[in-house]
Amino acid sequence: MKSKLLPALLIILIVLNGFLIFMLIKKPHQNREHLPQRTFLTEQLQFSEKQKEVFENLDETHRETMMDLDKKIRKQKDILFNSFGSDDVNTDSLIKKNGELQVQKEVEVFRFFKSVRKICSPEQQEKFDKIINKALKGAGGVKPPRNNDRRPPREGGMPPPR
Template sequence: MKKNILLIVLLGFLMVMNGVLLYLVVKKPNQKERPPREFISNLLDFSEEQTESFMQLDRKHHRKMRGIDNELRELKEILFSNLGGTELSDEELDSLAKKMGELSTAREMEVFRYFRQIEEICDAKQKQKLKRIVSGALRPGPPGDRPPPPGGPPPR
């Protein structure tokens, strides 16, 4: 009788753990949630025409970024698939690393161009807001740990 109760409790525990695991797999917790595409247009208070231009820019930008990310992922798969078996020569390793570096550079350039194109559809007031948003996003850490802006108040 005690063995049956123990087995039932163990079975219940395993079922709960499987449910938790399934939830975590379906939810994919290690993927960052991307803010909605309207986030920037809402912050900058775009007009209808600006929002339409922004959405076209955004779709084009994300297509490019997906392409770069897919190429980078393929190169990483090639690189790490050779970990356990055949060895890559130094030339092959250098070539893969160089291609991956070029793709990282292309990614950063695409992000810069994206924000430059957003800036082009902004009016003067929106350009100032965009500049604050971008400079805030570039500073690492929580806002309290950041140094004051140039000409700002000294730290306390």
């Protein structure tokens, strides 16, 4: 029994190692060309090849800007939340800086979509406006229940005793 099990386990381990090596080398989970969010607008608006090229340039610039802002926000939050034990850190200025970075993100998102709209034909602009309005309102305008029916609302604001 043991002598038959050993070769089977050895084959399984070899196959698993081969699969792991493939995943490490090819990294199919990081293939960005197949991400649906990158092609959603181009497909919905039926962009021409020239429009797709301009869109890809706008998108790349937008993504770099957003990643840079996200890094800055993360850095500010790290500084803020690591300052609990320190009295010489001005938390108000850190919070204000973080808010300014959030505003920059909102401005960047608006700028990106405004730039995308500029490359659209008038018919595409109508479709684009509908897509953006639908996205702003959320999927179908359905809101989740306020308390998710997990527990009854508390009165008085005090947490329950332990």
